[in-house]
Amino acid sequence: MTSLPTTRPTVSAVRIVSLYPDLLGTYGDGGNALVLSRRLEWRGIAVEHITVDAGEPVPDSADLYLVGGGEDGPQVQATRELEQSQGLHRAVDNGAVVLAICAGMQILGHRFPDANGTSRTGLGLLDCETLRVDRPRAVGELLTTRAQLATPEGIIELGPLTGFENHAGRTIPGSRSQTLASIEVGEGNGDGTEGVVTGKVVGTYLHGPALARNPLLADALLGWIVGASAITPLDDADIESLRTERIQAARDHELAPRRSWRDILRRS
Numbered sequence: 001m002t003s004l005p006t007t008r009p010t011v012s013a014v015r016i017v018s019l020y021p022d023l024l025g026t027y028g029d030g031g032n033a034l035v036l037s038r039r040l041e042w043r044g045i046a047v048e049h050i051t052v053d054a055g056e057p058v059p060d061s062a063d064l065y066l067v068g069g070g071e072d073g074p075q076v077q078a079t080r081e082l083e084q085s086q087g088l089h090r091a092v093d094n095g096a097v098v099l100a101i102c103a104g105m106q107i108l109g110h111r112f113p114d115a116n117g118t119s120r121t122g123l124g125l126l127d128c129e130t131l132r133v134d135r136p137r138a139v140g141e142l143l144t145t146r147a148q149l150a151t152p153e154g155i156i157e158l159g160p161l162t163g164f165e166n167h168a169g170r171t172i173p174g175s176r177s178q179t180l181a182s183i184e185v186g187e188g189n190g191d192g193t194e195g196v197v198t199g200k201v202v203g204t205y206l207h208g209p210a211l212a213r214n215p216l217l218a219d220a221l222l223g224w225i226v227g228a229s230a231i232t233p234l235d236d237a238d239i240e241s242l243r244t245e246r247i248q249a250a251r252d253h254e255l256a257p258r259r260s261w262r263d264i265l266r267r268s
C-alpha cells in the first residue's frame with residue numbers, strides 16, 4: 001500500500017512574499033522572512049523570497065505572506081492597494097498562510113482607525129476589529145503565557161511569546177477567531193489576550209522580527225505549508241538562551257518601580 005506523502009514534493013520551493021516593506025516595515029519586519037527562509041534551508045527545503053513594494057502586483061500563488069507594522073498613514077494606503085489587487089484575498093482563499101504584525105493585523109481585520117481616529121474598513125481576512133481607545137500608547141516588552149495554536153490536526157504548543165510592542169490601537173477578536181495566549185507583561189490586544197488567528201491568517205502585536213525570538217511560531221507557520229513531519233528539530237540553543245534572557249528582562253522590568261522620564265533625565 002502506498003501512503004500519501006505528508007510533505008510537499010521537494011521540487012517546488014516554498015514561496016514567501018513580503019508585502020509592502022516600503023509602507024509596512026518600520027520595525028525590522030524583514031527579519032521574519034529571513035528567519036523563515038533560514039529555518040527552511042537548514043532543513044534542506046528550498047525557498048523563494050519575493051518582495052512586493054507598493055504599486056506592484058500581488059502574486060496570489062505564494063505559500064506564505066508577511067505583512068509588517070507601520071504608521072497610520074501608510075496603513076491606509078496599504079489597505080487601499082490590497083483591496084484593489086485582491087491578490088492576498090485569493091491567496092488566503094487558496095489556503096495561503098499569513099503572518100501580520102501590528103498595523104498588518106489591524107488592516108487585515110474588519111475595521112481599524114486612521115490617523116484622525118476615523119474608523120476605516122479593513123480587508124476582512126482576520127476576524128477582529130481595532131479601535132482607538134482612551135488609553136496611553138502600548139509601548140514596551142510584551143510577554144505572554146504559554147501560547148497555543150488550535151488547528152484541525154491538533155494543538156500546536158508555541159511556548160511563551162516574547163517581543164516588543166508599540167501601538168495605539170487595541171484589537172477585539174471576533175467569534176470566528178482564536179487568540180494565541182494571555183498576556184503576562186504588556187498590552188497585546190488590550191483585553192488580556194495576545195494575537196488573533198482566523199484559519200491560517202495569524203495576527204500579532206509582537207513587532208518586527210518576532211519570529212527570531214519565537215522559533216516555535218515560525219515552525220508552526222512553516223508546518224502548515226510543508227507538513228509537520230518536515231519540521232525536523234534544529235539546534236535552537238542560542239535562541240533559547242536569548243529567550244530566557246528576554247523573558248527575565250520583561251518580568252524584571254514589570255516589577256521595577258516605575259520611573260518618569262523626568263526622573264530618568266534628572267539622573268543621567
Ligand code: GLN
Nearest residue numbers: 069070102103167168169
Ligand atoms: N498605527 C497603528 C497603531 O498605532 C499600528 C502601529 C504599528 O504597526 N506599530 O496602533
